[in-house]
Amino acid sequence: MRGWRVLAAAFSLLSAGTASAQNRADQRAFLGLYKELVETDTTLSAGSCTRAAEQIAARLKAAGYPGDAVMTFAPPDHPREGGIVAVLSGSDPALPAVLLLGHLDVVEARRADWARDPFTLVEEGGYYYGRGTFDDKAQSAIWADTMIRLRPLTPRRTVKLALTCGEETTFAFNGAEWLTRTRPDLIAAGFVLNEGGGGRYGANGRPDMLAVQVGEKAAQNYTLTATNAGGHSAQPVTDNAIYALADAVQAIRAHSFPVSFTPTTRAFFAAMVPGAGAETGAAITRLLADAGDAGADAIVSRDKTFRASLRTTCVPTLLSAGDAENALPQRATANINCRLFPGETVENVLETLRRLAGPEVTVTANQPIRPTAVPLAPDPAILAPMTQVAKRHFPGVPVVPMMSAGATDGVFFQAIGIPVYGVPGMLVEGGMTGIHGRNERIRVKALYAGRDYLFDLVKAYAEPARR
Template sequence: MKARLLGIASALVLGLVGAQAQAQAQDTLPPDKAKFRALYKEMVETDTSITTGSCTALAGKIEKHMLANGFQQSELTQFSVPEHPKEGGIVAVFQGSSKTLKPMLLLGHIDVVVAKREDWTRDPYTLFEEDGYFYGRGTSDMKALAAIWVDMLERFRAEGYKPKRTIKLALTCGEETSWAFNGARWLTENRRDLIDAEFVLNEGGGGRTDGKGTVVAQNFHVGEKTVGNYRIEATNPGGHSSIPIRDNAIYELSDALMKLREFEFPVMLNDTTRAYFSRLGAGRTDEMGKAMLAVVANPQDKAAVAVLDKDRMYHSMLRTTCVATQLDGGHANNALPQRAGALVNCRIFPGVGYEEVRKTLEQVIADPRMTVVKVDDRGPIAVPPPLTKQILEPAEKLVAKYYPGVPLVPMMSTGGTDGIFFGAIGIPSYGPPGLYGDPDGNGAHGLNERAIVKAVYTGRDMLTELVKAYASPKGR
């Protein structure tokens, strides 16, 4: 009992110290950044996971926030469907002056991957600022950018900025799940009038540090992989566990997954990944830089590929990848399993179809007793957007200003985003530079997710200038 009381007292003290640190961090900020931080905090601390949270609740808070900061009700549209009342979103329109320039769209998802308190060091739905990082679910993926978009439009309204191009904002739900309501998809299929634009600025871009705080590259997200989920399943008549046989569904599934673990899809390059490895490799003199240039010259250079494969991100950029993410099997503790299955999540290289990947999985498993089935509809095959001078040049100038000496590199995202739905209807989607993270991914989708404090504030400033450059292009 005494130990338990001491533990509670210790937790209370740590909580008080943490709260004091939070207050001190905010007190040192200029008023505009303090206001942004408060918005960011509110967004992180609103649970928007599919199991215990509500995107609709956060969309309502955002609407209230924007109404309090100069927006009219007619400029804001909340949306949802009756079947998914907690998975709604919001669209805002900041009217431009030009009658010829098409609008631009700022896109972001406000849902997050589920986080369990017992697994985390801190409460995942409380924003903590410690040792130069913001901690909390969604701090990195992607409530920092969503907060930047909202804060940016509110500051534009407050300062009386008049863009030439109408700026639209869509904050949606469903990006982190494959079976729930996807707001971005719904908007493209049902309310194109709300989101129609010349191009989209979305997640997926940003920079990367060397793991020690130095930014080594800023990335421009130009295209992405397609997400595909497949179920591998073994079936068996089963029987009594007291008389086991080698013919066992769980063992068969295990054998299949071991084959999948050892299999590598073939190396592939496209215009974006060639540009990425060419630009990044040209600025490096180490083994990795030489391998980048070598693989561009010859994608079948096994030695160069082996070097690049040491980096998990580069490994994924070079090919389609498939990995087991969920398991199930058996029906009783005293019976041989009649069924065992695994969910395999694939990130498919642009231009490769769903069925081609499914057939490859069948060939790798090479067991006619097992089935491989695509289990959901994650949307259309990703369409790589063109990287035009209009899009690239403003970003190059601002990267040079905010990150002197750091290269801006076109990059194909290894993750999937809601940009695929816009590409499918002819609206190219890009992930701009500005923010940055560590090589380990900053815990996105995992434990103790974090964002670099300096990156959030610097990214906010740079992205504000970038959106203005796109919204009021010179000579147009």
């Protein structure tokens, strides 16, 4: 019987998703935009964000946006890494604009690693499969679609759209950074709505939490380098570049940065207490009272999500050593990817890594060096519409402020004084549904539910009136 129940549930999800995609004309139009975006390869190695930006620009102009309200850009030295900015002017210049931010680029995807072509949108078993189906082409498509749907309205508040390239690759040209540095007039806004929030499905398959990101970590890479004179492998010695590097990596593995809190993470952990279980809930309460409580930290940090939300983290992600299989290595390197807690500086983490690595290993901070993440206190005026609209679309599901353990392009906007919020509405499952991995997917039902929620949320901020 259990098998039949699982099969029936799967059929129900598939039917709901298919009906959702086909019943409403506006959903069919959105699916065309979303499909085109997913099927446009925007990887750094072989794709083109510029092409994707031009496709969206064409759709906006077809919807009635004048040419001066839509700008595509691609610096000459990065012709495939372009983006788009669009503006729907409001009637009240006293109201600061809201900026809808997304990124067009995606993580690399090798066809040989995937069960399906990563750049063909496939609907199967109640899911859409494809690279970027969630990160971040779902929200980018929704933002572009929202601008199209708002076009017949006259908002009181100006609504802006910025879809850029380079978010997924630290060393690539970053369109968001370029806009904030060279064209801040284009993206000037009172606040930004971005990725990084969302929510999650519980084990029962129903939404159990909506998350709004209030603040985030900053990503920074460091390089460990061990050097040695080398020699013949037939005469090994303990003075080996790989050994020195391995000792440094082990020291970093054993190190835990101290627990820290922002107003947002305090609110998040307080909200987690009731559902965390007796032991973990009690430990969270102790840790909130005393961030130095090592015993409480050990219990709470068993959960990798909790641990990442409590502190700066550093982890090796790339290793390279040696020149030949029969020679002692003359050089060994490791990339250490760190996620810096708001307020933490690149220089302070560099000093910590140098201390841990020891004198035999050099440590350098890799370029580019991003701005320090800014702690952001939740603004009730921004959060209230998120909660109110959620009551209609996700009745009974709590909206919880959280800090993202990852990093987004929001850090560039916060650096110039524009607060950034990762919106709720796009729900994810356990295991992150292949985001940054193989066979990335999103529930069909989640995509359309998120689209409806986010459109109503932007309308709530824009306060539109019919022409």
